[in-house]
Amino acid sequence: MSNTRLALIALINAPVIIILLNAVWQLIAPRDPSKPPTVFHWLPIIGSAVGYGNDPLNFFLACREKYGDVFTFILFGRRVTVALGAKGNNFVLGGKSTVLNAEDAYTHLTTPVFGKDVVYDVPNEKFMEQKRFVKVGLSTENLRAYVGMIEDEVDEYMNTDANFRVYGMNDINDWGMFDVVSVLQEITILTASRTLQGKEVRSKLDKTFSQLYNDLDGGFTPLNFLFPNLPLESYRRRDRANVKMTEFYVDIIQKRRQAGADSDHDMIAALIKQTYRDGTPLKDHEIAHILIALLMAGQHTSSATGSWALLHIAENPDVGEALYQEQVKHFGTPDGNLRSMTYEELRELPVLDAVIRETLRLHPPIHSIMRYVRDDVSVPPSLAAPSKDGVFVVPKGYYVLASPSVSQMDPRVWKDAQRFDVSRWTDPDGVAAQAFKAYADENGEKIDYGFGAVSKGTESPYQPFGAGRHRCIGEQFAYLQLGTLISTMIRKVELRLKDPVPAHNYHTMIVMPKKPRTILYRRRKFD
Ligand code: HEM
16 A cells, blocks of 8 residues: 555544544543543543533533532533532632633623623723622612613503514404514513613614624624634624724713713613722723623523513413412502502512512523633532542633523422422422522622622522622613513413423523424403
């Protein structure tokens, strides 16, 4: 056989040889007992990306069976140590930001979308100040003003949008149908812009704004997380959209500044008045970039949660009826109508509350929360250890990952863990009540990371809004937005499901229902 032929055969077989060597090496190489076990993978570099990317929850559960609560997997060359369960959440989310760092994990994904000088583009202390500013914009006074605005928007949408006009106009018994994700995406942006983003943004929600939003959103995908700079059109569109969106917001901010005193209840009005601890006011581009960040942080999380909630309500007509009767009981008027709710009243509706909590338990929009390991860090032995006296150390340069999805659906913690069961939230001594208490207890342990005291909550198996210094600050707003939306919709229509509740689509940053996700509706009465 000629040398050329031999070389050709070697070249063709090289990938197979590399794969085999990689597999054999994992099986025979002596393992460093101080490091968490590494998940077996056939493909070098790519590692477990396919299994994790297609179905992270089942990937984690299968790995837990084999390796325990702490293990490392390879994700396109990155080494990611997963820490499962309530203790794992505590380890990752309760860690010091100097050791387990969010900026280093996320900035390559978020800064091109949000823009410079905010969120993960600044040191953690500065971001914590920015979170404090945003909390001013989410004051109870502002939230009170938002309920009526959201009600109006949902009313208007359901009275005028084609999704709700086609059916039920001739015969009250007609069933119409809509794609729940499309409808929820539209309602979420309409309600967020009318409230948080402000009247100028609401009045400009035209095709140009939607295009800019879509281009930004197209830069916020798992691909962007894995590969920060690819020569793709979507990356260039993202960058152009960030420049245009910044200009759009800066223009509004400057007009507001020129107009002087601002009595609006929105985020721009709040941010204009804020100053950092050293006395520096927020610059126009920083306000603009914070607004983009809030738009992106709230849009998919709320629209996904709202979609899953409506799917489950449609699947369980008794839940829909209980929600409707709760509205009648609290807001029914002598003439047979339903009056508007206040913010305080909305917070005192147990069925609605249970529906939102149960939806977030089964479908937390963020399945993986990551931090970059800046310094070697020991895993608490109560979480996992190589032996009775040893400790695992996660080396500098790794990532750590917590998955509230796993602890929220853990059959070891929750009875009938996979079942949508709102009644679990109404038992004051049940697991759900205990988990919620550990997460959000008003009277429990609080910590101030720089944006106001928050419940510690890092050890709860229920953490849909994260925990620790990076805990969500949009939680109250999201509850208000979802609660008002579900109530307003359930007042007008009955819902049924056309197909079974869809499976999770994990190929987007935020976990969405797979298609088809059609909901049938029938008007309760003509408006
Ligand atoms: C952080 C979930 C809505 C703004 C987070 C985190 C989670 C989360 C899990 C923690 C991320 C981490 O630790 O890396 C949710 C869910 C929502 C929701 C489930 C709705 C159902 C919103 C809304 C806003 C918002 C409406 C804005 C108005 C933020 C911000 C952070 C955050 C600013 C802080 C990020 C950090 O400190 O690193 N959210 N979110 N979220 N969320 Fe939300």
